[in-house]
Amino acid sequence: MVILDHKQIEELIDLDVAGAAIEAAYIAASNGEVTLPPVGHITFPDVAGDCHIKYGHVKGDPSFVIKIATGFPHNAQSGLPTGNGMSLVMSAQTGVVQAVLHDEMVMTDIRTGLGGAIATKCLARSDSKRVLIVGTGPQAMRQIESHIALIGDRLSFEVWGRSAAKAQSVVCALQPKCKITVADDLAAATRKADIVVTATGSTAPLIKDAWVGEGTHITAVGADAPGKQELETRLISRADVLVADSIDQCLDHGEMSHAFGQELISRQNVVEIGTTLSGATLGRTNATQLTIADLTGIAAQDIAIAHVVLKANRND
């Protein structure tokens, strides 16, 4: 039984390799090739904590994956991380436990970052250069790193946060790797961006419809639970191309759920990233379209990144 901690796991992940694996996982999920039972959930009301258990199997894979993720917001008061967890890799042929990947959320953070970059690469104009990153947390950093890895040097970044100091610290951390500055004004920064990536825990819209120009692409990863929202509702209904990682999840509790709940969009307006990547559905078809990707996170990504880690650990 392989046991790896978060540092070992982070060192084993090559973003290009993992990006390709997650792209394949999106396609497999949209093709119905992933067995995904309902997500398990237990809550701890006394401390507002909870634990999710996501598990699944890609048809034909020798292993299946069980991912356990906890969220305990009160941890912040004592300086502990609010998110935690691990993935177990088990043989789909014998049930034997093959690996305990005690990643403490590292794999989730990385696969979420890569999902964002995959969506941007798939949907943004090929001449896009200016990326606005909204948010200053760990996921904002992962988005920048993934966009650099999968899309490349042509991109420059502006970072906006409620706290200018936090935005500055993201800039300082990533300055060696890319062209990056702090955005002082969210409206102005949105107006000049080719690509907007939102990665906040916001529960009220941050990006207004009026700020977003023709041809922009938006990747929204912050809204992963009921009540969260980063984009003005009418921006969703205005989009020419709406892409979800999982149509069911995004309409239920993603960025799109607000417009869907108000009947401003219907299920027929949304395509899945997996079918868009495979070419089965259309993504962007011209330079003036507004494209929006809503990513809530799917177990197929967790399965893919666990396999990437194990494969790298076997050195094959």
Next chain:
Amino acid sequence: MVILDHKQIEELIDLDVAGAAIEAAYIAASNGEVTLPPVGHITFPDVAGDCHIKYGHVKGDPSFVIKIATGFPHNAQSGLPTGNGMSLVMSAQTGVVQAVLHDEMVMTDIRTGLGGAIATKCLARSDSKRVLIVGTGPQAMRQIESHIALIGDRLSFEVWGRSAAKAQSVVCALQPKCKITVADDLAAATRKADIVVTATGSTAPLIKDAWVGEGTHITAVGADAPGKQELETRLISRADVLVADSIDQCLDHGEMSHAFGQELISRQNVVEIGTTLSGATLGRTNATQLTIADLTGIAAQDIAIAHVVLKANRND
């Protein structure tokens, strides 16, 4: 993070200590003090394998437990165990993973054995001496060991199996610990037993109603899934006291499910082991009653035994 393998776990478990913990867990479960979300389940049809995820939290406990158990019957062909798995112990205050108990089913086997002995101790006549064990697998051994530990030296055992050779090997293995012989004839052995413990994977009744005398107690642990049955259906409907570890589970897929499905018993005929142990419901009230305990296994037992292991490992 504590990581223990099945040998370390087995050495840490004192049957008396674990028995007391599981008794308390039964009571807590019946009192509604255990949060038990629906069991997770994923299947692997190509190899007839499956994986169950049972998890829960006893109110007030500092930890919660996630138990993962796999069943891959084809493993037998290659000499591998058909059951496998592990339990994770996580903080209910911070979500941090406290322990990976890679027990490979040892904790499940032990808690099932102890559950049987707890039920027998609670329901059998206090002067019972002769125990018939039906089955020769690992669980039959666990039942004998648990009955010795929790009830004591007054018991003598007869072991019956379809294979007399396997029954003989159980007898040889346990002869140093107790009075034990092979039962050649199931009908005759049942007629003279005070206590019958069934621990087989049978899908057709083994114990006939006509063989069972007044005052007998039966603990049936084999029927833990739809289609399994060890006792003739009319034996269930004849019982004076019917006790379930979980009324819902036993009526759905336990030994009682057949009689319940044929409307020979109703939900009102069944009490729970937890309420019987606490005295909230009646168990045996005289020496002539036929008492039957149907045990399908509940997550509260898994939680209890994981805590016993961790506590012993901390040496407190």
